[in-house]
Amino acid sequence: xxxxxxxxxxxxxxxxxxxxxxxxxxxxxxxxxxxxxxxxxxxxxxxxxxxxxxxxxxxxxxxxxxxxxxxxxxxxxxxxxxxxxxxxxxxxxxxxxxxxxxxxxxxxxxxxxxxxxxxxxxxxxxxxxxxxxxxxxxxxxxxxxxxxxxxxxxxxxxxxxxxxxxxxxxxxxxxxxxxxxxxxxxxxxxxxxxxxxxxxxxxxxxxxxxxxxxxxxxxxxxxxxxxxxxxxxxxxxxxxxxxxxxxxxxxxxxxxxxxxxxxxxxxxxxxxxxxxxxxxxxxxxxxxxxxxxxxxxxxxxxxxxxxxxxxxxxxxxxxxxxxxxxxxxxxxxxxxxxxxxxxxxxxxxxxxxxxxxxxxxxxxxxxxxxx
Numbered sequence: 496x497x498x499x500x501x502x503x504x505x506x507x508x509x510x511x512x513x514x515x516x517x518x519x520x521x522x523x524x525x526x527x528x529x530x531x532x533x534x535x536x537x538x539x540x541x542x543x544x545x546x547x548x549x550x551x552x553x554x555x556x557x558x559x560x561x562x563x564x565x566x567x568x569x570x571x572x573x574x575x576x577x578x579x580x581x582x583x584x585x586x587x588x589x590x591x592x593x594x595x596x597x598x599x600x601x602x603x604x605x606x607x608x609x610x611x612x613x614x615x616x617x618x619x620x621x622x623x624x625x626x627x628x629x630x631x632x633x634x635x636x637x638x639x640x641x642x643x644x645x646x647x648x649x650x651x652x653x654x655x656x657x658x659x660x661x662x663x664x665x666x667x668x669x670x671x672x673x674x675x676x677x678x679x680x681x682x683x684x685x686x687x688x689x690x691x692x693x694x695x696x697x698x699x700x701x702x703x704x705x706x707x708x709x710x711x712x713x714x715x716x717x718x719x720x721x722x723x724x725x726x727x728x729x730x731x732x733x734x735x736x737x738x739x740x741x742x743x744x745x746x747x748x749x750x751x752x753x754x755x756x757x758x759x760x761x762x763x764x765x766x767x768x769x770x771x772x773x774x775x776x777x778x779x780x781x782x783x784x785x786x787x788x789x790x791x792x793x794x795x796x797x798x799x800x801x802x803x804x805x806x807x808x809x810x811x812x813x814x815x816x817x818x819x820x821x822x823x824x825x826x827x828x829x830x831x832x833x834x835x836x837x838x839x840x841x842x843x844x845x846x847x848x849x850x851x852x853x854x855x856x857x858x859x860x861x862x863x864x865x866x
Contacts, residue, residue, distance in 0.1 A: 503532045520549035570595035583611035588636040640832040643673035644686020655839040667781035671751030674705045688753035688819040697818040709825045714859025719801040722812040735761045745774035746794035754798045801854025
């Protein structure tokens with residue numbers, strides 16, 4: 496058992512009392528009090544109660560045992576830039592590697608502050624690594640699925656997996672960044688909707704180009720992509736040409752996002768330079784983040800999926816359909832969590848939930864895509 500710790504000095508000073516005054520109120524000698532405050536003497540139960548009463552607090556607020564050292568692991572830092580000091584992180588394992596993701600930036604789902612799995616302290620001797628002090632029990636690696644992508648329906652997938660005893664760790668990520676992270680072994684699943692300009696096909700050419708190992712591509716949905724605008728579309732935005740009008744402010748997705756690639760293609764086809772679009776360099780991560788920027792009046796238009804516009808009560812101008820697929824390395828297909836994901840995708844309950852979001856054709860959901 497550790498040595499008894501005390502907050503006597505802090506509480507006494509906050510009460511504006513000298514050592515002698517507090518000793519007198521507690522009816523003990525000043526010498527005895529000083530020994531207790533310095534931690535060289537342990538008070539009896541009676542003395543502890545007298546001190547607490549004299550300070551108007553509880554014994555537990557004055558005296559406590561030091562916490563036992565929490566277990567820790569060494570993990571690779573992924574995601575946002577590595578913190579310079581202690582930082583709250585999510586901790587998970589992919590392919591036997593411990594990965595720690597600092598909890599900074601957009602919150603998955605857009606609501607509240609996320610639960611931390613540990614506190615990471617970077618290792619100066621090993622850049623990119625940190626010692627992570629665990630704040631709770633370790634996740635069951637076999638029943639945890641780490642998924643990257645930009646689909647707003649990820650929260651519904653997470654709910655379906657919880658019913659199967661599986662935890663989904665999801666981070667909103669642009670399609671290209673998701674595939675690149677998958678290639679680095681930082682996730683079990685990457686969602687993407689990337690159009691290959693040369694072939695006119697979605698996803699498969701990008702998977703072949705970016706991921707160096709065999710993968711299975713499973714359909715999720717075909718969704719409506721378009722301009723998210725204020726309710727009623729007061730600026731009457733109809734096509735990319737309207738983005739150059741005075742007073743129209745765009746909120747854009749990050750480079751490598753499927754929505755950004757589509758917007759750049761439309762601008763190129765119309766012969767419009769990016770410099771002619773106000774707000775082109777204003778970037779956010781995720782379709783819901785685009786909708787939130789428009790809803791808050793920070794922008795007049797952004798490119799995103801219809802479901803995000805519906806969820807935020809905004810207007811929508813369709814530009815076309817896109818296929819959103821889930822890319823899973825074949826060496827992860829036997830994991831219990833991944834098997835549960837594939838089962839959930841085929842279940843009518845999840846399919847119905849996604850369909851009700853609006854703008855989703857769920858016919859491809861759970862069906863392996865043809866190369």
